[in-house]
Amino acid sequence: MTNRKTLKRKHAEALIAQDHLQASNYLGERQRRTVRQKTGSGNQRTAVQVSSCTHCQTSSGGHQQSQWCSCPITLVETDWSAAMDEVAHLPEDSSAAGSTNKLACGLSLRCVHKDSQLQPALEELQQSMQDCVLAIDLEWKPDMRKGHSNDIALMQLASSHHALLIRVCRLTKEGKQSLVAFLRQSSFCIVAFGWDGCDERKMRQTFFGAGKQKFAAFVDILRLNNQLGYGPNGLSSMSSQVLGLSLRKDKQVSMSNWEAPALTQMQICYAAFDAWITGAIYRSLQVAS
Secondary structure, three states: OOOHHHHHHHHHHHHHHOHHHOHHHHOOHHHHHHHHHHOOOOOOOOOOEOOOOOOOEEEEOOEEEEEOOOOOOOOOOOOHHHHHHHHHOOOOOOOOOOOEEEOOOOOEEEEEOOHHHHHHHHHHHHHHOOOOEEEEEEEEOOOOOOOOOOOEEEEEEEOOOEEEEEOHHHOOHHHHHHHHHHHOOOOOEEEEOOOOOHHHHHHHHHOOOOOHHHOOOEEEHHHHOOOOOOOOOOHHHHHHHHHOOOOOOOHHHHOOOOOOOOOOHHHHHHHHHHHHHHHHHHHHHHHHO
16 A cells, blocks of 8 residues: 555655746645655656545446546635634624625625525525536534434535635525525535545434435545544644644534524634635645546
8 A cells, every 4th residue: 555655755746847827835844845855747656546525436346436526626725824813803794794705815705684685695606616616514502302303504615715604504495495406506526525424414404304315426534534544533633734734623612502593703804714625635646636
């Protein structure tokens, strides 16, 4: 089995070979120095096979195998640290009206509170997409009582530079059905991190049995970690290794009341970046593979 050092070397070779995509932006400064010192631009690479993408399955010897999703992707240069600081310092009521917040860093953010805001927001999200990748994440009020499971309170969807936070706890049945119909579009590759388990169960519970089986294409990055040499890491660790960005994962925020009348700016920042970074990690790994 290819060891981790070799996988990192191949990762670096691929990034140089596709310099026209500006993929080196997604490596930390130490990794970029390693790329310059150890690799050249003319090397051949073997495709990495992973059991993650539901869209690119092939049959081999009677067993189902998967390869990297073949959908074309677009990498957008983003100063994630500056973006995180900017979002964290937005005015407390910036998301209350359901309008779009355009940030100086080039990102934009919108929060939906009711059915009437949903369709225009989904159209804006789709228009912002520069590739087929749509990152997804979910939040819910902590389940504090034994035997009781809260529905999803917030769904985060993100293109490369636009994040949409949907307050699912405020939607009607019709609004939830419209959201599922949007996610089922054949042009999307839905990308998540650590979906199997709680997220899938909560999705089915909240959306009338609709889970990842309804998505035309679906990738869970967590299932790639070991196969790509990163180990069983969380999103923050993956972000640090792949993007050179240290995510602020505060348990007081993750375990907060996501059904509160108004989300705090810390909740908005936490939720938006979980989706943005999930998509950014996928795009970086997909280029490298």
